[in-house]
Amino acid sequence: MKKFKLFIDIKNEEHYLNEMANKGWTLVKYNAWGIYTFEKTASKVLNYRIDYQLFKKKADYMAYLTLFEDSGWQHISGTKHSGFQFFLPLNSENQELDIFSDTSSSNERYKRLYNQAMLWMGLMIVYFFIVQPSFENISSWYLTPSLWEYTGLQLFGMILVQTFFLLLQIMPLMFFMFGAIYYTMMGTKAKKLIKKYENG
Numbered sequence: 001m002k003k004f005k006l007f008i009d010i011k012n013e014e015h016y017l018n019e020m021a022n023k024g025w026t027l028v029k030y031n032a033w034g035i036y037t038f039e040k041t042a043s044k045v046l047n048y049r050i051d052y053q054l055f056k057k058k059a060d061y062m063a064y065l066t067l068f069e070d071s072g073w074q075h076i077s078g079t080k081h082s083g084f085q086f087f088l089p090l091n092s093e094n095q096e097l098d099i100f101s102d103t104s105s106s107n108e109r110y111k112r113l114y115n116q117a118m119l120w121m122g123l124m125i126v127y128f129f130i131v132q133p134s135f136e137n138i139s140s141w142y143l144t145p146s147l148w149e150y151t152g153l154q155l156f157g158m159i160l161v162q163t164f165f166l167l168l169q170i171m172p173l174m175f176f177m178f179g180a181i182y183y184t185m186m187g188t189k190a191k192k193l194i195k196k197y198e199n200g
Contacts, residue, residue, distance in 0.1 A: 004034050020038060054083050073087040074089070076088055
């Protein structure tokens with residue numbers, strides 16, 4: 001089963017995955033588009049934990065996975081470029097534990113997430129302002145300059161066809177607008193958690 005969900009809080013995401021496991025659905029894979037792939041199993045009490053790490057070198061990524069495995073955690077999903085890394089305890093002793101031994105380590109995860117979110121948010125805002133269509137002259141959005149010379153049913157038909165192509169043109173723009181909003185929310189949430197742990 002595949003499910004699409006977006007989270008701006010890692011703890012809420014972990015809680016969601018634990019609830020799904022309790023209902024008999026265990027996580028198999030997660031991708032960057034917010035799609036979770038589950039497989040049907042018996043109801044389980046699981047302790048999903050999520051880290052956020054990006055790696056330039058495969059060797060660094062493999063060392064990271066080995067470190068977690070040696071600490072009693074099984075890597076469930078994630079790649080060296082995906083950022084989000086999903087883990088489950090290898091034994092029952094870790095069922096109530098976090099993947100971080102102290103607040104400082106946990107805080108570093110939120111700092112990495114915040115920095116990445118702000119980077120993507122900035123890139124998406126720049127993209128939006130570069131490719132934004134002119135709102136002063138809506139007719140310029142259409143590919144056929146002479147479109148508005150048609151009348152009646154011909155005009156209606158041409159508008160339908162041209163609107164389809166227009167939507168194809170602006171879909172990347174809408175995607176980047178949504179992305180900018182989502183990453184801003186994620187980054188803001190991470191920043192609040194950083195301050196909470198630093199002051200706590």
